[in-house]
Amino acid sequence: MTIRVLLVDDEELVRSGLRAVLDARDDIEVVGEAADGAVVVPLAARLRPDVVVMDIRMPLVDGIQATRDLRRRLPEPPRVLVVTTFGEDENVYAALAAGADGFLPKRARPAEIVGAVRVVAGGESLLFPAAIRSLAAQHAPAVASRPAPELTPREREVLVLVARGLSNGEIAGELYLGLQTVKTHVSALLRKLGARDRTQAVIAAYESGLVPLR
Incomplete structure (x- = not known):
């Protein structure tokens, strides 16, 4: 199966470099490019990419808002991999909270870029739980910023283990x-937290105070 990729970056040189790296792989095809987040939703609706490789800083609509728009406006949104420069932790956290599935530094090597696209396309997250906790500790408000849903004691236990990065089997x-019981609990957690995946669930758990940051 070929992974279809949409590149979104306001620098043509960056897009050209990413296209060269990704198109060289037999299992990846760059199906389109965009220079701003303002056109991402209609372009994704037409091209139906599996992964959007998205810059964060763009002139009209940034990657954070574009990610949010994809999640809200498309019934089956693509996976989103944001690319960032050093020192943009706050923007990375905001992009993850908006629904991005992982992030990659612009200085990443070609093999890392290819691997990241494959991981995200396969439904996994590139951000380890420890990194999520670190980002949340730096950028989440000191007090809970979202209401905590009502969880059963067992659901709370499962959520703590999800935040530690354990798989369903673990x-x-x-x-x-x-x-199957664990899968049922995880599905209930995602629904109650309004999260689309485990990364979003962990962010919501920290911001609601259900899981301590320290």
Whole structure:
């Protein structure tokens, strides 16, 4: 299966470099380019990419808002991989909170770029839980910034383990539960937290105070 990629960056040189790296792989095809987040939604609706490689800083609509627009306006939005320069932790956190599936520094090597696209296309997140906690500790408000949903004691236990980065199988072993039971709890957590994936669930858990930052 070929991974379809849309490149969104206001620097033509960056887009050209990314296209050269990605198109050289047999399993990846760059299906389009855009110079601003303002055109991402209609372009994604027409081209149907699997992954959008998105710059954060753009002149009209930045990558954070463009990611948010994709999530809100498309019934089946593509995965989003944001690219950033050094020192933009605050923007990275905002992009993840808006629904991005991972981030990659612009200085990344070609093999890292290709690997990141493949990981995100496969439904995984590029950001380890420890990094999420670090970003949340730096940029989330000192007090809970969103209301905490009502969770059962078991759901809280599962959420803490999700925040530690455990897989469903590892959670099942830790809590002596069946794998399907864990999957049911995780699905309930995502629904109650209004999260589309585990990364979003962990961010929501920190911002609502359900999981301590320290």
